[in-house]
Amino acid sequence: MRFAIPFALFAVVVAFLAVGLQRDPRLIPSPLIGKPLPTFELPKLSAPAQRVTAADLVGQVYLINVWASWCVACREEHPLLVELARQQQVPLIGMNYKDERPAARAWLERHGNPYRFSLFDAAGNLGIDLGVYGVPETFLIDARGVIRYKHVGPLSQEIIEKEFLTRVHEYERSSG
């Protein structure tokens, strides 16, 4: 019987694949949406002495973008973020995830820095609280500090406009 175990395992993987490929996991909402941003206290990437807490950020609608210098897909979305920051439509806060300070800084120098500032989450603690399961991810937080939307993977111009900016304007109106 034990000789059939490898085949059984293989069959299970194939079955999961066959079913999984026909489903759209984006339909399952993130459990964090509608919940307040988890509490944290993290240093800034640029200034290790300055620490930021969740409370410091309340009072404005903003985006948190999870990025890392080792992340290839981040390079793909980065020009869009730089452009978004130039238009000043919404404040952008970076969360530098499981990275090293010099590498992260060099990366921003090379590709441009669209962030007001970046939180430095070397241990990935906030990442765990936010349910980050890969880089990049982007979160929309409203003025009361509640997570309103989450996107996994690199952003596109279409997603920024349709999913994020429309919501940003909506929440800015409701809070203002």
Add this chain to the structure above:
Amino acid sequence: MIPEIGHFALALALALAIVQSVVPMLGAASGNLTWMALARPAARAQCLFVVVAFIALAWCFIANDFSVTYVAANSNSALPLAYRISAVWGAHEGSLLLWVVILALWTVAVSFFSRGLPPAFIARVLSVMGLISIGFLLFMLFTSNPFLRDLPAAADGSDLNPLLQDPGLIIHPPMLYIGYVGFSVAFSFAIAGLIGGHLDSAWARWARPWTIMAWSFLTCGIALGSWWAYYELGWGGWWFWDPVENASFMPWLAGTALIHSLAATEKRDVFKSWTVLLAIAAFSLSLLGTFLVRSGVLTSVHAFATDPARGVFILIFLGLVIGGALTLYAWRGPRTLGGADFELASRETYLLANSVLLSVATATVLLGTLYPLLLDALGGGKISVGPPYFNAVFIPLMSPLLLLLGIGPAVHWKRDRMARVLALLKIPALGTVVILLAAYAMVEPAGRATAMFGLMLAAWVVCATVNAIVQRCRARQQAWLALITLPASFIGQSVAHIGFAVTVIGVTMVSLYDADKHVRMNVGDQTHVNGYDFTFVSARKVAGPNYDATEARFSVAQDGEPLASLAAQKRFYRVRGMAMTEAGIDARLSRDLYIALGEQLEDGAWSVRISVKPFVRLLWLGALMMALGGVIAASDKRFRRARAAVSAGRSDARQSSTAG
């Protein structure tokens, strides 16, 4: 005319592959010697036609025949000849053709160096290799034909991807493929053994040299890939844990487990299930690797969407090979696979631990590689799992492996006394402590604990391996003479193990003490990194055959003494419109000085990346030692003597039958 000859040769090769796989298999099942004997000539004829097809495609590239779609997409009349030839395997269709050529060459090698093997067994081996060839030839002819024409012909080609225009990339893919495809031999041996019901130590002895040779080529291929990434991508990184690298690393890990498991099967008739499963795993991962690396089919769902035929074919092919092999294992395994007993204090235990650790390592890399791809396929978006995951899971797995690696070779087969082994290991333990004390002063305080840990593991392996050699020599009467009469497999094993330790030293040092600086520099500017003074001497325009470049010259001095002059280039490839960096490197065993040119800034200054990389050469030196160790081990007389003994036995039988 030439492309049509190539196309026709492929079709003929397919027909011959069908003969090669069907007839000998039926012959082996029914005991028909004539049908079995067809395997060898069919394999050789198939090889001939595959090679003809390959030469035809190479000819199209050399002659700049841009009416062939594949040539037009991957070459240009300004491309230098050497790159026109390497462009044959520069993209999906051609690399498949290279794969089939290498498979055919391995098959022919098996057909020649297998005279001592039982006819039914070799018929089944060649038949399985023929089946694999059928899969690839069908894939090529129906979805990825390199000989398709596009008439009227394009005026000129759109050039080879500049990333691939590099001497390292001329030999890297063939090396890698020789390794990948070489595991098909072990796979075919395992399948033939399962079908025939003969999986014993003789079987393992036949399979070992083939597997070790394949593993050596794969080791070289991976090292070349790492070296190429280091000097060509301009980041100075030597390993990125990206899907393409992992694709070659997974079969290597499984293959490493396989060659050790095979050794135990040969010597002691144990771990047959492990050995067979690892042979299946190594080859399955090689197939996965082939499709991940060049085809671009599995690396991105978008490629899937544009050409679903290829993706579906690949999934079905992988499913048939892996599913078929595992079904056979489930069905025939209980009857063929059993094992001898061994005690806890025996070398078998250490080899088992080795197999388990390497298998878990393979599984973690597989998970980290496929999970982002699957998530992408499932619509979850592109994400990176990235180095933090791999470093976090991989280092804890490799550390016990290195510790056990020092002990294992000192332990006897079947049964040993732990007290004897521990007494034997006192000297290497002492040696490790001495080396660590000496290294302590030389290693910088930052990160010293981690560095000492890495060095400890490496020093332990080196000391224990050297100690094992000394013990082996001492056991003989003339100790010094014994050194040259030691079995090649033991020498090879020792060289490879020391090579592994050398790589570990390189990884430890360069990961911890790599000094890296991004600066903006004008001509005449000077900057300091780790005690070296880098001066930007000049920048000038140079023109290559198919690119324009800016070449920046730097001089390096240490304590006022001029040390080296480095040239780094920023190239712009005209046809593809792509910018590439060529790093300037001054290489010594103890450190590399590395300069890569970034972008030119508005005011005419350049952004420059300067690094000092301690002991980075040891990475590749260690890999070469591992590969060399493999080649030495595979050349062991025992493997040939075994064959000679069998064939002598057979000729005796023939003589007695003629006498009778």
